[in-house]
Amino acid sequence: MKHLRGIDELGADGLLQLLQLTDHMAEINQRPVPKVPALRGRTVASLFFEDSTRTRLSFETAAKRLSADTLTFNVSTSSVNKGESLRDTVATITDMGVDAFVVRHKSVGIPWQIEQWTKASIINAGDGAHQHPTQALVDCYTIREATHTTRFDGMQITIVGDIKHSRVARSNIQAFSMLGAKVTLVAPPTLLPPDVSHWPVEVNHHLDEVIPTSDVLYMLRLQSERMSQGHVPTLREYSEQYGLTQKRVAKLRDSAIVMHPGPMNRGVEMQIDPSDVKNSLIHRQVANGVSVRMAVLFDLLGSGANLGGQA
C-alpha cells in the first residue's frame, strides 16, 4: 500500500491486517523502552492546516517510536501565510526529502490532490467532512480490544450526532460495515447528509429507541456553529434529544460500550462525565491512537524492515 487516504483503500482484508499489525505495535508500546529502529532513516512530515492535538501528537509519537525523523509544518508560521500555494508547499517539503506526508486540511480531497505534486506516501489525517481513516482504525481496534472479537458480525453500532459534517462518521460507517457490524445513524434530519439511501445503514431520529439494542454507542461532537446555521434550534434542545445523559446510560445494555472521538463537548453531547460511564472506551481510543498510527506508518514505509531490535 502506498497511501492511506480513505478507509475504502484498505478493503476488509487490509483493515484486518492493519489491526493485527497494531497488536505488535501495542506490544512494543508496553516495553520499558518503547522504541524500535524499523523506520530509521525515513522522514515523516506532518502537514496540518487545521488545528489538532491528539491526531498530530499521536502520529509524531508513532513516527518517533519507529525511529523515523519527523518534520512538523506549522501553518501559523509557514509560508502559506505569505501566499504560498499548496502545490509549492508540498513540492518544497518534498524537495527536502520526505517519505510520507501526514495531512490534515479543512478542504475535502486535499490528500488526493497533492499526489500529483509529490512522490511521498500520503496519509490522510482528516480532510474536511470527508475521511479520517486512522480514527476509524483506532475505533475498530478499540472495539476489538474491548469485545475480544476479530470481526463485528451482528454487532449493533449506533453513531449519534452530526453525521453530516463528520469525517469520523464517514470513515467509521465504512470500516464498521466492512467488518460486519450493523450501523444505525441517529440524528435529526438536518444533521444527516442529503441522501444516505445508498449507505449500508439504518437511520433513526430518536436516540431513546435505539439505546436498549446498541452494542456500541458512538457519540459525535456537535459544534456550536451548527445553531447559527439552522441545523439545530439550541444546544440545549440538541442535548436533550441526542445527548448522553445519566438516564440514557442507565438504559444501555450491561455490555454496551460508549465511544467518542474527541474533543468532547461536555454539557452538549456528553451530559455525563465519561468516567461515570462504566464501559466508556474514550481513554482507550486515545491510548490506541499511537499503536494504530505506528502500524500505518510501518505498513506504508517499512518495506523490507522488521520490527525486531532495539533503537
Added chain:
Amino acid sequence: MSKSVVIKGGTILNQNGELRADVRIENERIVEIGTNLDADIKLDASGCIVTSGFVDLHAHLREPGKEEAETIETGSRAGALGGYTALVAMPNTDPPQDSVAVIDFVREQGKRAGLVDVIPSGCITLGRQGETLAPMAELSQAGVNFFTDDGFGVQDASLMRRALEYARGLGVTLAQHCEVAELTKGAVMSECQCCTDLGLPGWPAIAEELMVFRDIELVRITGATMHFLHLSTARSVELVRAAKRDGLPITAEVTPHHLSLTQELLSSYDPVYKVNPPLRSSDDIRALKIGLLDGTIDAIATDHAPHPRRDKEMSLDMAPPGMLGLETALGVVLALGDLEIKDAVALLSWNPARIARVDSAHGRPISASEPANICVFDPEVSWSVDLQRLASKSINSPYVGRTLRGKVRHTIFKGTPTVIDGQAQK
C-alpha cells in the same frame, strides 16, 4: 480590397435544406453559389458541412480585469477555432460591463482582435451587486440588448420585477443565472449521493428551479423578454416547457458540459469539474436532451469560463467554478449522438443569433449576397483535446482524454478566413 475566397466541395446546410456546391466570397459577402468556382484563396471542404458561423450566448472573455485567464483576443481566437463568428461577452469583468465606457472598450478590443464579433452584454444591476439597476437605457443606446448579472442571479424579486418592466420599455432581453443564493451557501457540487459521500456542501436543484419559476411568473406579469442561462435540471426544463406552452416570451440555453458530464466526476477531487451550476445526474442530462429535441431549449451556449492554472490547483471548495468550452462545443455536442447535424447547427448558430439579436449578420443562410460569416466543419472526424494546443490562455478543459466527434476545419469571419484547416490565421 480583400482577397476573394472559395469554399469548394462541401455540403451547404441551410434551414431549408442541403446543397452540394461551392461558395464564393468577396468583400465580406457571399457572392455566388455554384460549381467549379474559383478565387484567390481556395478552401477544401470535401466531406464537410458549410453553414453559418456559430454564435455563443455565453462567453467569459475575462477582459478587462482577469487578463491572466483570457483576453478578448485569445478568447476570440478560441471562438474562431470552435467555429464561432460571434460571442456574447459576459459582463462579470472588473470593472463590470455596467457603463458605456466599459461596453465600448470591450467592443473595441473585439474589433482590434478582428476574429469574431464580440457583443458585450450589460449588467442588470450596478456592479452586479443586485441592489440598484444599471443604466440600461444608456447602455441600450450604446448598442447593448442583452443584460445579465451572470455569476449571480438577481435575488431581490421586487428589483427583478422592476428590471423586467424597465427592459420591456427598452425592448431588450434580460438573461438570468438562476440560483437562489440562500440555498447554495458554500456549495461545491450538486446535492446528491456523491456529495453525501464526499462530505461536500450540496447545490440543490431547487435553488435553480425556484428562480426559474419566479422569473417565469415575473415575465407573465411584465411581458418582458427573458432568457434562461445554463439550465441544469430536469424540473427547470419542465417549467420552461410549460411557460412556452403558455406563449411567454422566454428562451433558454444549456451548456455542452451539462449535456455530457455528470456529478460523479467530482469524486476524482479534480476542480476542473467544478462549475456553476454544478454537473448533475444522468437523469437531468436525459431531460435536457429531450428539451433540446422538443424545442424547449433554444440554444447550446458554452459558458466558456477560463481560469488560471493556479486557481484550479486549489481545493474543491476554494477553486473557482467554470470550465473552457469554445474550442470543444461542436465536438462535444456531436459526440452526444442524440442530435441531427441540422439540430446542432440550429442550437449553435441560427437560434442563438436570434436570441442575441445579431441575426442580421449571423445565423444567416449560405446564399448569395448574405454576409460571409461561415463555419466549415467535418462532422465525422474524431479527436481529443491537446491542452498544449488550446488557443485559450487557460487550460481548464474537462474533456482531456475524451473522444469528441466533429471538428471545425475553416471559419470565415466577414469574408476573411480566421481558421484554415484547423489553424488560426492570426
